[in-house]
Amino acid sequence: MAKARYIFVSGGVISALGKGITASSISMLLKARGYKVAPIKCENNLNVDFGTLNPIEHGDPFLCHDGLEADQDLGNYERMLQEEVGFPNFMTMGQLYSSVIKREREMGYDGEDVEPIPHIVDEIISRIKTTAKKAKADFVVVELGGTVGEYENNNGLYYEAARILGLENPVAHVHVTYVPVPVHIGEPKTKPAQMGIKALMGMGIYPNFIIVRSELPTDNQRKYKFAQKFHIKAEDVFSNENLDDIHEVPLHLHEQDLDARILKYFGLRKKEMDITTWQGFIKKLKAPKKHTAKIAIVGKYFGTGDSQLSDSYHSLLHAVKHAGIRANCEIEIKFVNSDKQEKTIEQELKGMDGIIVPIGWGARGVEGKIRAAGYARKQKIPYLGLCYGMHVACIEYARDVLGYKDANTQECDPRTKHKIIHAIPFDEKYQVIKGDGCSMRLGTYPCELKKGTLAYKIYSKHGAFEDKAKNLVTERHRHRFEFNNEYRNELEEAGLVISGTSPDDFFVEFIELSQKVHPFFLATQGHPEYKSTPLNPHPIFIEFVKAAIENK
Numbered sequence: 257m258a259k260a261r262y263i264f265v266s267g268g269v270i271s272a273l274g275k276g277i278t279a280s281s282i283s284m285l286l287k288a289r290g291y292k293v294a295p296i297k298c299e300n301n302l303n304v305d306f307g308t309l310n311p312i313e314h315g316d317p318f319l320c321h322d323g324l325e326a327d328q329d330l331g332n333y334e335r336m337l338q339e340e341v342g343f344p345n346f347m348t349m350g351q352l353y354s355s356v357i358k359r360e361r362e363m364g365y366d367g368e369d370v371e372p373i374p375h376i377v378d379e380i381i382s383r384i385k386t387t388a389k390k391a392k393a394d395f396v397v398v399e400l401g402g403t404v405g406e407y408e409n410n411n412g413l414y415y416e417a418a419r420i421l422g423l424e425n426p427v428a429h430v431h432v433t434y435v436p437v438p439v440h441i442g443e444p445k446t447k448p449a450q451m452g453i454k455a456l457m458g459m460g461i462y463p464n465f466i467i468v469r470s471e472l473p474t475d476n477q478r479k480y481k482f483a484q485k486f487h488i489k490a491e492d493v494f495s496n497e498n499l500d501d502i503h504e505v506p507l508h509l510h511e512q513d514l515d516a517r518i519l520k521y522f523g524l525r526k527k528e529m530d531i532t533t534w535q536g537f538i539k540k541l542k543a544p545k546k547h548t549a550k551i552a553i554v555g556k557y558f559g560t561g562d563s564q565l566s567d568s569y570h571s572l573l574h575a576v577k578h579a580g581i582r583a584n585c586e587i588e589i590k591f592v593n594s595d596k597q598e599k600t601i602e603q604e605l606k607g608m609d610g611i612i613v614p615i616g617w618g619a620r621g622v623e624g625k626i627r628a629a630g631y632a633r634k635q636k637i638p639y640l641g642l643c644y645g646m647h648v649a650c651i652e653y654a655r656d657v658l659g660y661k662d663a664n665t666q667e668c669d670p671r672t673k674h675k676i677i678h679a680i681p682f683d684e685k686y687q688v689i690k691g692d693g694c695s696m697r698l699g700t701y702p703c704e705l706k707k708g709t710l711a712y713k714i715y716s717k718h719g720a721f722e723d724k725a726k727n728l729v730t731e732r733h734r735h736r737f738e739f740n741n742e743y744r745n746e747l748e749e750a751g752l753v754i755s756g757t758s759p760d761d762f763f764v765e766f767i768e769l770s771q772k773v774h775p776f777f778l779a780t781q782g783h784p785e786y787k788s789t790p791l792n793p794h795p796i797f798i799e800f801v802k803a804a805i806e807n808k
Contacts, residue, residue, distance in 0.1 A: 260388035261426040261522050264418045266400045266461075268452025269434035273469050274505070276329030278432050278496065279399040280336040281506040284534075285515035286395050287337060290527040294391035295333045295341065296384060297326065298414045299348040299401040307698075307734070316570040319734045319786045320346075323688065323699030328570050329399060335574065335789045336506065344387040349413075352379050372413055380417035404431075405455030415459045422461075428521055431456060431463035432496070435470040435478065444470055444478055453486055462486070464521060465514070466493045473497045492517055503790060504538055507531070537581070537790050545586040549804040551576060552608040554628040556595045556621035572614050572642070575788035579797035585805055594624030601627045610638040610776075610804030613645030615734070615783070622668050626652045633769065633777060638803035640796070641779025643735050646767060647677045649779045650739060650747065657750045667737050678740045686763075697733040701758065703765040703782070704728055709755035710778055711766045718795035728759065731782030739764035739781070756780070776803035 265279040276297070283293045303309060306317035307325030318331040322342035333341050356379055360370045368375075388396045400414050421427055433449040453463060466482050468474040474495035483490040494512050499505060509515070510531065519526050557568035573589065580587040592604045594616075601624050605611060611632040613625050625648040632639035633652065641649045647665050654663035654676045662669070665677035687695040705712040705727045715721055715729050722728045744764065748754055751773070756766030769777035778796070788794035 259426065260385075260393050261395050261428070262384070262388075262418075262421055263395060263397045263428045263430060263518070264400060264461075265397065265430045265432065266404055266415070266456060266463075267402070267432045268404045268456065269448045271403050273432050273434055274496065274502070275399050275401075275432050276327075276332045277502050277505050278430065278467055278509075279329070279397050280332040281509050282430065282514070282518070283333065283395075283397045284336040284506050285510055285529075285531075286397075286518070288529040288531050288534075289515060289519065290529070291394040291524075292392060293337065293395045293397060294387050294393035295330075295337070295345055296387055296396060296398045297329050297333075297346050297401065298380070298398060299327055299346070300414075301348050301401075302350040302353070303348055304350040304354060305346075305348070307696075316568050316572070318571060319698075319732050319783055321700045321732060325698070325734065327401075331571050331574070331786070332502075336503075338789055338791060344383075344390060347380070347383055349376075352376050352383075352413075355379055373416060376413050377417045377420065380414060381421055384417070384421065404452055404459075412459065415456075415461060419460045426522055428464045428518060429456075429461055430465045430467060432467045432469060435468050435474065437471045444472060444474070446478055446481055449482075450485060457486075464488065464492065465517065467496045467509075468493065470495075470497050501538075501541060503534075503541060507535065507538060533791060540581050540584075541790075545580070545584050547583065547585040547805045547808075548588060549580070549585050549609040549801060549808065550588045550590060550607060551610045551612060551801075551804060552590045552592050552605055552628075554592045554594050554601070554605075554611060554613045554625055556593060556616060556624075558591050558593055569614055571783075571788075572612070572785045575785040575794055575797045576612070576801070578788050578790055578793035579801040581790075582793045582798050583801045583805065585801055587801070592624075592628070593621070594628065595621030598624035598627065602631050605631050605637070608637060609807045610640070610800060612640045612642065612800075613648055613779075614642045614785075616644040618667065622648065622665070626655075630656060633774065636774055636807075638776035638800060638807055639774075639778070640776075640800045641767075642785065643733075643781060643783060646739075646779035646781050647737065649777075650743075650752070650767060651676050653747060653750070653752050654743065657752075658746060665737055674743070675740055676743055677737045679736065680738050696736050699732065700730050701733050701763075701765075701782070702728050702730050703756045704759050704761075705756045705766065706754070709753060709766075710768050710771060710776070711755040711780075714778075714795050714799045718798070720795045726759075729756075731765070731780065731784055732786050733782055735781065739767075775807065776800065 265275050267273045267275045283295045287293045305325045315328050317325040320342040321340045324342045326346045330341050356375050435444045437444050479490045479493040482493045597604050629649040630652040651663050654660045660674040662672045663674040663676050664672040666675045722730045753768045755768050765781045767779050784794045784796045
């Protein structure tokens with residue numbers, strides 16, 4: 257195997273610049289050139305994974321096929337590369353320190369004085385090289401979390417690893433920086449970016465390519481200034497001004513020859529590339545749509561100070577958008593807070609063409625979600641329940657149809673007589689232990705669909721079966737509590753359709769209502785939103801959007 261080449265993507269001036277989109281775009285373009293690419297995200301957090309993070313603090317963790325709960329940027333990697341990523345593509349400071357400390361406790365360092373440099377740095381380098389080897393990668397694109405020179409400076413260890421790797425391996429540094437355009441001046445100012453690059457150089461790293469984020473396109477004068485100050489060619493300074501949609505970024509950078517310049521830097525030939533499929537997607541994305549649909553997302557992770565947060569449902573919003581483009585439909589999203597708007601939930605949902613109840617944890621806001629599920633059921637509005645959305649749909653049905661007024665999930669009311677959703681004893685065949693007393697199903701699990709049901713029809717229509725002969729599909733899971741099989745027969749006799757179960761018939765994975773009584777009422781224990789990509793929208797979301805269009 258040829259030696260892998262490493263591209264490190266760093267960020268300066270401010271956070272949330274778009275390093276992940278830049279890294280994803282570079283990866284996508286190099287793959288389109290015929291090279292094998294492995295992306296990696298390096299995070300500064302002391303969290304071992306992102307599963308324990310409050311979504312309001314850091315957004316929706318991206319759930320990978322292998323059960324990793326990662327940063328949102330891994331979702332960007334999957335959506336742009338059209339490839340699954342997971343544990344080899346993600347590291348945190350928490351992981352690194354845990355591994356090194358564990359090895360020290362087992363005398364793995366033969367009594368050495370264990371320190372961040374070299375031991376944490378060595379661990380970083382080892383993980384990057386292992387990923388390169390396992391993926392047989394031509395390029396490893398490493399996104400360095402955080403902002404260069406930041407106060408905590410945890411990320412300095414990643415930069416040191418990048419510097420050392422460059423001593424014996426082909427390495428390129430792509431620095432994403434910010435050039436503000438102060439309103440009172442009306443001119444782009446490069447000084448903050450210069451200071452950020454100076455901090456980068458202070459770590460022994462010199463940028464080979466500069467990506468300028470700004471409100472305006474970067475003009476030749478600014479490119480010349482960067483080139484002059486930091487001894488790179490002006491054609492290696494690229495403009496990445498604000499665009500209408502993040503999916504336009506790969507094409508925008510390609511039009512400026514970023515991928516060609518990277519290949520030239522590494523002395524590689526510029527293979528022919530075909531990006532017509534992505535270009536076709538962008539054309540559809542920007543074209544006027546034939547239909548419109550109003551979709552309500554009923555959740556509780558919206559508030560952050562006085563702001564309205566959408567990152568808490570990042571992958572879900574992408575999945576709905578992908579489906580809207582495929583269905584030639586402009587989607588109008590309305591966020592409904594199941595906690596703060598519980599008492600007026602029905603009023604908030606009036607006029608909606610479709611209702612989604614997504615993931616959630618804990619008792620806060622659950623009654624609002626239950627009412628939303630009931631409203632969708634009784635008003636015959638297309639309903640899609642995801643994980644917790646399946647739980648509340650089952651609880652609402654038990655309360656209203658079976659008459660079990662105290663029906664609930666054990667998570668919210670451990671004392672209820674009717675635990676429609678409950679905890680099951682730990683079984684390593686199904687679950688992993690996340691912490692003291694907390695077991696979860698994480699990762700991809702198979703589900704057998706019942707013929708003739710809505711779920712079966714959807715997967716069949718789109719050719720999405722994992723094994724059609726066995727009626728098997730797979731979806732990603734991230735949850736603690738399960739449907740209580742004690743109520744299974746009772747609910748089915750009352751009209752609730754259990755349309756998907758685990759192959760051993762132990763877990764209920766899909767529930768729905770017959771289309772004779774409701775046009776589209778479907779809920780799943782899984783998370784189809786994490787598998788949706790721009791070029792392959794998830795079938796469930798496509799059919800949900802179509803149902804919302806018909807509901808108008």
